[in-house]
Amino acid sequence: MYTWLEASWQQLNQARLQDRLPHALLIRGQDGVGKQALALHTAGALLCEQPDAEGNACGRCAACGWLQAGTHPDLIRLEPAEAGKAIKVDQIRELGSALAMTSHGGRHKVAIIRPAEAMNVNAANSLLKTLEEPAADTLLLLLSAAPGRLPATVRSRCQQLAVATPDTAQARQWLQSEGLGADTVLRYLELADGAPLRAREMAEADSAALRDQRLEQLAAVGSGRMDPLQAAKDWQGDAQRQSLEWWRLWLQALIRWKLADRPPQEPDVVQKLQQFTERVDCCQMFDLSDRIAKALNSMGSGLNQQLVLEDLLISWARLPKRTGARTRAGNR
Numbered sequence: 001m002y003t004w005l006e007a008s009w010q011q012l013n014q015a016r017l018q019d020r021l022p023h024a025l026l027i028r029g030q031d032g033v034g035k036q037a038l039a040l041h042t043a044g045a046l047l048c049e050q051p052d053a054e055g056n057a058c059g060r061c062a063a064c065g066w067l068q069a070g071t072h073p074d075l076i077r078l079e080p081a082e083a084g085k086a087i088k089v090d091q092i093r094e095l096g097s098a099l100a101m102t103s104h105g106g107r108h109k110v111a112i113i114r115p116a117e118a119m120n121v122n123a124a125n126s127l128l129k130t131l132e133e134p135a136a137d138t139l140l141l142l143l144s145a146a147p148g149r150l151p152a153t154v155r156s157r158c159q160q161l162a163v164a165t166p167d168t169a170q171a172r173q174w175l176q177s178e179g180l181g182a183d184t185v186l187r188y189l190e191l192a193d194g195a196p197l198r199a200r201e202m203a204e205a206d207s208a209a210l211r212d213q214r215l216e217q218l219a220a221v222g223s224g225r226m227d228p229l230q231a232a233k234d235w236q237g238d239a240q241r242q243s244l245e246w247w248r249l250w251l252q253a254l255i256r257w258k259l260a261d262r263p264p265q266e267p268d269v270v271q272k273l274q275q276f277t278e279r280v281d282c283c284q285m286f287d288l289s290d291r292i293a294k295a296l297n298s299m300g301s302g303l304n305q306q307l308v309l310e311d312l313l314i315s316w317a318r319l320p321k322r323t324g325a326r327t328r329a330g331n332r
């Protein structure tokens, strides 16, 4: 459980242990603060066959297996059919029928509606019936970042739990423990308005885009379509370490490909860098990989990082060009 959700979780767990969980709970809180994690953790505690002393799901029983696979028949997750669209009345009616049936595991039935404010008027009206006549041992969890957009009739029939956004120090500490650098953490935390999970999601999305760009740049520099000095300029800064680490991993994948005939697992690496394995021998790739490792070790040592990057990328640009193409041209 995320550290900042601990208090909310304790509250829910106490209610669970004392058998006074409501039939319907509206979990309010900003996007990216962990409402869904809290709901799933609670569902786990209710559905697991042997939760531990703290109330956490055991992670080993059959029920936990189904939960992890997303196939537990007593956990119903209701979301719009498409992101950004409404939750429709048919979905709520189906939910009503599913909750009316006996539970598969002989324990609770749990439904998570997310985001609850996505229910259109008819759906919300239909949900009222379920809220007014709840089946035994059912827990409805409504998650919402905008509870004000839910009809008052729905809100008033739910107990409410507000999940607070953690303070900056706590959020920073967690994001750093997730491996993000201090500067990156500050930037994304601000963009995400303090919500740690949203901040991590944004950082990961940007990181994936950057990885694709670095791969493309290497292919371009290596085949003479991009000036290595331009690339070096681009690589310097916050993401330099990450960029060099990617490059080194790709080189190692290419070396394995050449030596053991095992192509890299990432299809775009195969597509973009295949030409280099055809023309470069393993010694050259080992050599470059070593130099990248040294460059990584030298970071922060006062060495001019611009020069280090230029040196590496120029070497990459100077690797032998594809000989096959030259031969064909020469034969003409």
Ligand SMILES: [Zn+2]
Residues within 6 Å of the ligand: 048, 049, 050, 051, 057, 058, 059, 060, 061, 062, 063, 064
């Ligand atoms: Zn379990």
